[in-house]
Amino acid sequence: MDIPAMRASFAKATATGDEAPLYFYSHLFLSHPETRKMFPVSMAHQRDRFFHALGEVVAHVDDLDRVVPMLQALGRDHRKFGIVPAHYPAAGASLLATLRHFDDEWNPALEKDWSDAYGLVAKVMMEAAEAASDQPPWWDAEVVSHERRTIDTAIMWLRPEPGFSYQAGQSISLESDVRPKLWRYYSPANAPRPDGLLEIHVRAYDGGPVSTALVRRVGPGDVLRLGPPMGHIAFDQESDRDLLLVAGGTGLAPLKAVVDQVARYGPARRVDLYVGSRTEERIYDRAALEELGQEHPWLTVTFAVSHDDLSTLEQGDIGEVVARHGPWNSRDVYVAGPPAMVEDTTTRLLKDGLRPERLRSEVFAPSRLGPSLDGEVTQ
Template sequence: MDIPAMRASFAKAAAAGDEAPLFFYSHLFLSHPETRQLFPVSMAHQRDRLFQALSDVAAYVDDLDRLVPILQALGRDHRKFGTVAGHYPAVGASLIATLRHFDDRWDAALEQSWTEAYGLVAQVMIEAAEAASGQPPWWDAEVVAHERRGVDTAVLWLHPKPEFPYAAGQSVSLETDVRPKLWRYYSPANAPRPDGLVELHVRAYDGGPVGAALVRRIGAGDVVRLGPPVGHLAFDADSDRDLLLVAGGTGLAPLKALVDHVARAGPPRRVDLFVGSRTEERIYDRAALERLAAEHGWLTVTFAVSGDELSPLEQGDVGEVVARHGPWNSRDVYVAGPAPMVEDTTKRLLADGVRPDRIRSEVFAPSRLGPSLDGEVTG
């Protein structure tokens, strides 16, 4: 495969903006109308997902050790859409047609490269889906509690059936009948519990149909669906190093799950959790975090506000506050939240001497409806 040529070709299609996904889906639905049922009625929140996924594949196509495990997870995950092996050739044909349409220097060699790359992607995803055939494609989960934590934030407790296997730090996709066929990714805020309950933190964003429905329209007794868990934060449960956790917004959820994992499974270690917010009133889970700190002597929780000068809490961006409390060179570090916060915190920690391989991060981005291959998740 001519990987530089593939990346250049994809860049041309991506530069066309909405025209490229519009061409792709038009080609797919006209040539294979049976695939239309796999997608939501409104495609407004769907169109950019294909090209984000393709961008990730193009970026990592020469790093199979990294790409293959993620494709396997996507293959298992796509079972929830009703995707079967016979759908992959249709998607591949429309993909090639789209790339050809937007590349004025398209040739047979480039088409062969893309055909080989897509063939690899399809093969890995199909084999992973077949290997998971004994597992449910999704889990029904009853909402057993729904707590509003402000105008735009809610904490939900779900009871999936059958037993829902996942690990602290992973993410799960969720669908509701209020927004059918729109799957949105969230990270559980607790480690697996004996009673099977799953805690989700949800924030409603402008233009985010699923989050708004979960915050404002879903209540106790409603049933949602959960897709298979996928790995993102890559928690090293075997390490016994102390932890530094840095959260912004609902990026708190997977980090709270790590705290819960330490409390339930160990090994014993020191945990410092920093939670950043613009204002004090926006810290939506403060009471629960303070209760955890009171219950566990090994846990310290520090709140930071960046735009609330009257607050008695620590002042400054959370990355700045973390740096003031350092050094953190001996810690395993996990950072989750909005991209600017994750980038700023990571940069400060690296400048202070924390080893890059000790830092794991997850970006929570409201504009995305699913995970990218580099770990980005909406939440």
């Protein structure tokens, strides 16, 4: 396979912005109308997903240790949409049609390379889906509590059906009857517990169809659906090094789960948790974190604000504050939060000498704008 040529071809499609995803789904729905029912009424939120996942594969196609587990996780995850082996050739044909449409230098050799590559991708995903056939495609989970911490942030506790399992730091997708067929990823804020409960942090964004529903419409007694867990920032349980955890916004959730993992299961080590916010009042889980710090002498929690001159907390962007307290080169480091915060923090840490293999990060960003709760399409 000519990987550079395939990457160049894919870059031409992605350079068109929305046009390539729109072409792909239009081709898929016209050639295979039976697939339309698998997707939400509004495609505003969904249409980027396929090309984003494909972009990850294209970017790392020469790193099989990274790509294969990602494809296996996608294969297991796609079972929740009702995808069966017969759907993979349909998607492949539409993908080739899309790439061909946007590449003025398309040729038979490139078509063969893409066809072969997609065949391998589909094979890995289908095999993973088949291996998971003894598990349900999703699990129901009852909302047992729902607390609004700020005007746009809520913490929910969910009770999944028996058999649902995950690891600290992983993400799970949620779907609500308020927004059917729209799934959004959230990271539990606790390690696995004997009672199976999950702590979920949600921040509503204007036009964010799922997050807005979860914060403003969902309440105790409602039932959500959970997809299988995905790797994302999964905690390395084999390491016993001290930890540096850096959180912004609801990126706090997976890092709080890491703290809980250490508290419940060890091994004992020093943990420094830094939590950044624009203003002091938006630190939505402060009381719980301070309680954890008092309960566990191995844990130090530091809060910082970037746009609150009246606050007595540390001042500055959280990456800047973390760098002031370094160096952290002997630690395993986990960073989660908004894109700019993750980029700034990881750049500073690597510049200061942190080894890349000791750094794990996850970006928490709002999804594409979609219909409001009243049905108005916002974008």
